[in-house]
Amino acid sequence: KDIGLDAKDEEIIAHLLQNSNNNPPTLEDIWMLMDLVWEQLECDNKKLDFEKIKNYYNHPVWILNGLFIEQDVTSMQHRHSISDWIIGQNEIKTVLDYGGGFGTLARLIAKKNPQAKVDIYEPHPSNLARKKISLFPNVNFVSSQPRCNYDCLVSIDVLEHVPDPLALLATMIDCVRPDGFLLIATNFFPVIKCHLPVTFHFRYSFNIFTRLMNLRNLGPCKGSHATIYQKLGTGHIDWKKVRLIEQISSNCFPALAFIHRCYKKTKGFKI
Numbered sequence: 001k002d003i004g005l006d007a008k009d010e011e012i013i014a015h016l017l018q019n020s021n022n023n024p025p026t027l028e029d030i031w032m033l034m035d036l037v038w039e040q041l042e043c044d045n046k047k048l049d050f051e052k053i054k055n056y057y058n059h060p061v062w063i064l065n066g067l068f069i070e071q072d073v074t075s076m077q078h079r080h081s082i083s084d085w086i087i088g089q090n091e092i093k094t095v096l097d098y099g100g101g102f103g104t105l106a107r108l109i110a111k112k113n114p115q116a117k118v119d120i121y122e123p124h125p126s127n128l129a130r131k132k133i134s135l136f137p138n139v140n141f142v143s144s145q146p147r148c149n150y151d152c153l154v155s156i157d158v159l160e161h162v163p164d165p166l167a168l169l170a171t172m173i174d175c176v177r178p179d180g181f182l183l184i185a186t187n188f189f190p191v192i193k194c195h196l197p198v199t200f201h202f203r204y205s206f207n208i209f210t211r212l213m214n215l216r217n218l219g220p221c222k223g224s225h226a227t228i229y230q231k232l233g234t235g236h237i238d239w240k241k242v243r244l245i246e247q248i249s250s251n252c253f254p255a256l257a258f259i260h261r262c263y264k265k266t267k268g269f270k271i
Helices: 007-017 027-040 050-057 061-069 073-087 104-112 127-133 165-174 202-212 239-266
Strands: 094-098 117-121 139-142 150-156 176-185 215-220 227-231
Touching: 007 027, 007 061, 027 061, 061 073, 061 127, 073 104, 073 150, 073 176, 094 104, 104 117, 104 127, 104 139, 127 139, 165 176, 165 202, 165 239, 202 215, 202 239
Parallel strands: 094 117, 094 150, 117 139, 150 176
Antiparallel strands: 176 227, 215 227
């Protein structure tokens, strides 16, 4: 089926799919292919070479990932739940999809509410993603650092890809007006190699930092893996305190992970 892929991207994706264990590929197949490209480009998630990593995020495997998301029931359920929550808030008129990738979520929001203005901040947009959003006059890719005062920011599975999630979280918060909303989903687990191990300790402590960074946790966005936060004014972030607790979190992580593994093994064991 002609979906508007560039010929070169189509050739690379077709070649990649020859390595898939299933047709159509499963989520695990997509992860395996993403890891395969990571290895082919000689990326290392502990010794970061940002030029190689830039090439990785520009690779057509991310187009394949975007196409998969739009065919996967669970992935689309999450995005429908997030977009439904956003359009259900009358005060949300402007939305920033931070690290919005293929633009699937932005297009959903725009389709459900044509009056909403949706910007996608994505450093590595594909030509296909640009073609898809061209059908929506209220959706735009922004290439430079986004402006401030959005009513809502969405960040889906972004923070685990960067070496300093807290600095990026602060940047995201700065993009939102006081009392605005952030919907953030994270996956601080080693499911794929581009999830950086330096971030994994945040799986236990992330919400400590959201409080320290002046966010109110409003609870999960039902039907998705995102959490809803509200920005509390323009309060100062005590970075000395934040970085100290970050170090404690990192130091405690091996013990917490070990305890968690033991708990999972013994769960259900009856004495």
